[in-house]
Amino acid sequence: MTHQIFLRGGGDLASGVAMRLHRTGFQTVILELEKPLAVRRSVSFSEAVYEGTQTIEGVTARLVSADQIQVTMEAGEIPVLVDPQAGILRNQFLTSPQSTVVVDARLLKIEPEPLSVDIPLHIGLGPGFTAGRNCHAVIETRRGHTLGRVYWSGATHADSGAPDGDRRRVLRAPDTGILIAHAKIGDPVEEGQLIAEIDPQTGSEKYPVISPFSGMLRGLIRPGIQVTKDMKIGDVDGRNDPEMHTLISDKALAIGGAVLETLLVYLRSKEMVIGD
Numbered sequence: 001m002t003h004q005i006f007l008r009g010g011g012d013l014a015s016g017v018a019m020r021l022h023r024t025g026f027q028t029v030i031l032e033l034e035k036p037l038a039v040r041r042s043v044s045f046s047e048a049v050y051e052g053t054q055t056i057e058g059v060t061a062r063l064v065s066a067d068q069i070q071v072t073m074e075a076g077e078i079p080v081l082v083d084p085q086a087g088i089l090r091n092q093f094l095t096s097p098q099s100t101v102v103v104d105a106r107l108l109k110i111e112p113e114p115l116s117v118d119i120p121l122h123i124g125l126g127p128g129f130t131a132g133r134n135c136h137a138v139i140e141t142r143r144g145h146t147l148g149r150v151y152w153s154g155a156t157h158a159d160s161g162a163p164d165g166d167r168r169r170v171l172r173a174p175d176t177g178i179l180i181a182h183a184k185i186g187d188p189v190e191e192g193q194l195i196a197e198i199d200p201q202t203g204s205e206k207y208p209v210i211s212p213f214s215g216m217l218r219g220l221i222r223p224g225i226q227v228t229k230d231m232k233i234g235d236v237d238g239r240n241d242p243e244m245h246t247l248i249s250d251k252a253l254a255i256g257g258a259v260l261e262t263l264l265v266y267l268r269s270k271e272m273v274i275g276d
Contacts, residue, residue: 016252
């Protein structure tokens, strides 16, 4: 039986999962929002929703309708479907509950809504998931010695509310409004440089978003998107590595490897049952 993997979310960590699964031969479909909010857009397959296609490290994802999923996978590409509620799981002509796996990589960090169908394997990433209660297995997403560990019971670390590493690197919206970009992902930036502005569209002055230190702009939410106050909208990295914004991160690949481990453990357990 061929299992089909439905990956909820196409941001940078989810794209690391998609890359691992695609390269090892698993049929993978990304389910996304109508207007994805990825920050590290250059390494997020969710950008296909806006651009039609997105290629990362030689792997292409393509925005499709539900009836184009199979032909897209046969062409060696990853289908991206706008389906934030995972409604495709209820489509008996396109999915089979017995061979469906869901990986929730949205990183909501709160308990998610229940799936609308029963499936044999539901994998959650990070806080909000508890294996044995709202998923079958959960994977640690916090950096440290437990990053990428798979838990078949219990939960990961709770959300700390703080980013990994230097907290200053994460740029947040100073107010609600439309993002206007003044720099591009991959640009070198200086401390105090204007990276973006938030236009509140109320006649008030625009709110500046300033680089906290010198480095490289590693991520910036798509210009023209409506953002809310304190929302994560950018990422500055002080290492200034020119390849950093084009490569899937070590963290994303580690989590992708953990998802692959979970799948293989599950499939092996099914083989043993059949063999018995």
